[in-house]
Amino acid sequence: MRDKKTPETETSGSQEQPSPRERTIKKYPNRRLYDTSTSTYITLAEVKQLVINGEPVSVRDAKTGDDLTRSILLQIILEEEAGGTPMFSEAALANIIRFYGHAMQGFMGAQLEKSVQMFVEFQARLAEQTQGLSPEKWTQLMQLNAPAMQAWMGSYAEQSQKAFAQMNEQMQRQAEQMLGAFGIKKR
Incomplete structure (x- = not known):
């Protein structure tokens, strides 16, 4: 479900510039993800595919520029663990939490x-x-x-x-x- 073009002229207080080949994804308050390199909205599944393909990805808050990459990656892991065959047992997760x-x-x-x-x-x-x-x-x-x-x-x-x-x-x-x-x- 990709929507074409969105205003990419919004100001963002990004603190850190991504590397030249890194895909920058902006996360908007409505929880939508916008791929700045293709100028399209993308889904979490598409971000997952970028990661699987080995593409460096950086997810930034569209308004503040804060780095949200870890939280998005954790969200992908959570969805994978919840649907299908989990990679981590409950015991492994409990040990990590400890x-x-x-x-x-x-x-x-x-x-x-x-x-x-x-x-x-x-x-x-x-x-x-x-x-x-x-x-x-x-x-x-x-x-x-x-x-x-x-x-x-x-x-x-x-x-x-x-x-x-x-x-x-x-x-x-x-x-x-x-x-x-x-x-x-x-x-």
Whole structure:
């Protein structure tokens, strides 16, 4: 449902300029989203498709220029979680919530980001190695090549474990430095 042209001459107090190739979406008080690069209103589903396509997107409040990108991305995730097969279990969501306000909040965010990035890289390597396989061939590969799949998954698990160990070491060093600044030595 795209409407053509809208007044793009409204003033906006944008605090931060988007990068040249970034798609700027303006969010109006009536909750409509306006894509400034195509001069059309777009839906949340279309913003989702831009993200899936790898296009950098910035969502700004049309009146104040405030950055609303995170809230729009979270809204997309919420809609995906509510309709269909959720990615996060209730236990996973509860654990994430428990980290808010906790001293480890920053480390948890960094660890989640590293894990997701490693999974994306793993997925890209797998897609590269299995280019051109039909659904039938995929089924055969999964059934006949269980050891290879286990090796791939083992590689991903090993990378995750290494990242977690690095994060743990970094946390220990930072804790020792912080305690040392207060004159407290590690026992």
